Amino acid sequence: MSAAIEIALNAVIVAVTEEEPRLLAVHAAGSTLALPSGPLDAERDRTLELALGAWVRAQTGVELGYVEQLYTFGNRYRDPRERSGGPRVLSIAYLALVREAPLAREAGANWAAPVWGHCYDFLPWEDWRDGRPAILEREIAPALERWVRSGGDRAATSARRERADIFFGLGGAPWNGERVLDRFELLYEVGLVEESNRDASPQSLTPASAPGQVTEHPNAFPGQPPAGEGSGRLGLPLALDHRRLLASALGRLRGKLRYRPVVFELLAPAFTLLQLQRTVEALAGLRLHKQNFRRLVEQGGLVEGTGKLEAGTGGRPAELFRFRRDVLRERHAAGVGLPGLRAGG
Amino acid sequence: MSAAIEIALNAVIVAVTEEEPRLLAVHAAGSTLALPSGPLDAERDRTLELALGAWVRAQTGVELGYVEQLYTFGNRYRDPRERSGGPRVLSIAYLALVREAPLAREAGANWAAPVWGHCYDFLPWEDWRDGRPAILEREIAPALERWVRSGGDRAATSARRERADIFFGLGGAPWNGERVLDRFELLYEVGLVEESNRDASPQSLTPASAPGQVTEHPNAFPGQPPAGEGSGRLGLPLALDHRRLLASALGRLRGKLRYRPVVFELLAPAFTLLQLQRTVEALAGLRLHKQNFRRLVEQGGLVEGTGKLEAGTGGRPAELFRFRRDVLRERHAAGVGLPGLRAGG
């Protein structure tokens, strides 16, 4: 028979508290953080989702609500233990949305020291709510420029420039909030994140990307970091390839916001329209036009007013709304308004 | 250690020939067809995509181009062999797009008798190009109506009616071409497809769907077919849960058409705009407005004219176009125009 295979289940668990998107992580070896994860038990676990939920509960005490499968990663040596005789590990990544509750640390919990981190600490270039992030000008753009120039011949240089411009909105190209994974993988390839320097694999697993061929999920990580450039300093790292999973999840979530009413998984049952907007903005990493946002949400039939008003906030009090769960069963069930992304690439 | 796990790789391989979407299948035991598939070899296969490509090549001789991961299914007893002591099998499904070439059957090929089937033979209710399919009026609507009425109390009946109406565009609801998987799973649940009767599982694997909770991929197949209704007659069946994979792939493909230029993977390098339109229509299962389709494709910058014209087709000859591969590297890289789906639910 063939060699043993192990299935690892990973959860990217996102909440939004105080207008900040947060990631549930656990302390791994050393000081680095890791996503909650654990192996599938082929005999005990009836479904993948149940197994994932059990691991998350055991490691963090958090109960998952909305869960969505993201991607299955299966490249050899993705898990470094494979190099030292460990089994081949396939990793199935999930995105989960929860309302953040204080982590009950008490009890004789054998929890792995869970913490809520800030998503944008790990991917600081993704937060454009206060305008173009400084790290883009100061660090990323110059480093990418050096990388582009060292491309070799004319064709290679121009291909590099195109990628850098389109993914990071440089050279006049517009910023596309959903290309989170593209951006992270480019930074990895260029050697600008810590993960690049972790493992120089003996053979490159990067499939020769045929020009013009659409490769949806390059699934080619860890590839061969060119071992040039910096020593990896952009953003906080996570264990293994977990930061890539976070990037994948954030991109998926940003896309989903537009066509499914998923934000409400993150909100309290009653909320003001501004709170709703701030939550969307936190995830999208963008500021939205307030009046137009209201218009979309209201005439989209996504919410209904409860007669109640919010207590004093120093201005006119806002009405509290609730999510109309009916829309899930209705005609369109669209998402909440996101701008500019008419035909997102 | 835990029990052995096997990884099965399945490919839903789609081509469009003569304006008909086609599915590459192989003859399985008996007369049923199956998707090309094979197990991952943990020692040999470096990546999942390479392993998949190798299996498809071995079983059909077809070389894959565009490949996209769809979903990983891991419910216990999804593979009936697990009941008789077989290992737990996880199934990773892929969508692949190819240009159909005649299947070279000669040579000492150990190919598993590959054939190109018609997608809509398996999912006949999905083809609306000649108007609302007759099978909907004649078979599906009445059967769903019986199912709705047998729902029990008022709440259950109304929940059933909503699902039936929204998924199948009954009772005045609009048809949503992307809900292919929803529709197939409803037919399965109601017992209208052959697969429903194959295995009555000892325990229901269907997770109790909390009302209002968004379950993206119910991954709950095989659940407990209510063992009522017909004996399964709608459309041609496929082996195991392969027809569900096809449904999943078709839904994903229809969605993708709108925002990524994937159609061109299915076309010859040079094509007329009508050929392009017919290919999109074949996949979308809809007729499109000719002039508007041209407008979108052309001003979207997706194609460029080669000066050449097509030979005599009984009318004014059409110009031949080619795909502008540049757009993949460009601003938006949107898809080809699909109507009515402004905010697809």
Add this chain to the structure above:
DNA sequence: CCATATATTCTCAAGGTGAGCATAAGAGGG
């Protein structure tokens, strides 16, 4: 009452979409 702060409503221009008319350019029959 005033300034300030936030909420809510309304208007308007620009651009995209759905539908259909009009014209161009081939083939074939008389």
Add this chain to the structure above:
DNA sequence: CCCTCTTATGCTCACCTTGAGAATATATGG
């Protein structure tokens, strides 16, 4: 050569959505 049929291509127009911002409403604190 003219007429008809067929398909391709170009253009118009009404309607809707979107982006942007002005104007108005209702609270709090002096």
